[in-house]
Amino acid sequence: MNPFYISNLFSCYKTQTVLFENRNNSKLTIEFQMKDIGTFGYKRRIVKVEYGFPFNKNTIIDTTNIDKKNWKFVNKNVNELELKGG
Numbered sequence: 520m521n522p523f524y525i526s527n528l529f530s531c532y533k534t535q536t537v538l539f540e541n542r543n544n545s546k547l548t549i550e551f552q553m554k555d556i557g558t559f560g561y562k563r564r565i566v567k568v569e570y571g572f573p574f575n576k577n578t579i580i581d582t583t584n585i586d587k588k589n590w591k592f593v594n595k596n597v598n599e600l601e602l603k604g605g
Contacts, residue, residue: 532564533599538582539590546570549580549590553600561600 532552541547554562569576
């Protein structure tokens with residue numbers, strides 16, 4: 520067992536920025552998320568998040584191919600990792 524693998528299993532992605540919101544469904548967003556992996560830095564991803572009860576559904580998405588008619592660019596800073604700096 521690799522201890523790095525085990526510690527990576529229990530950490531979760533945190534939303535840093537909400538990039539887009541769906542114009543028709545406010546519970547559907549595209550977010551930039553990061554995960555702290557210790558001394559190795561951060562893992563990054565952009566996902567489409569569908570908020571629901573009891574779980575949220577995350578899907579990796581390519582933002583270059585989204586339909587701009589259905590998505591509104593919001594660029595809202597959330598900073599759940601509480602990183603400092605620019």
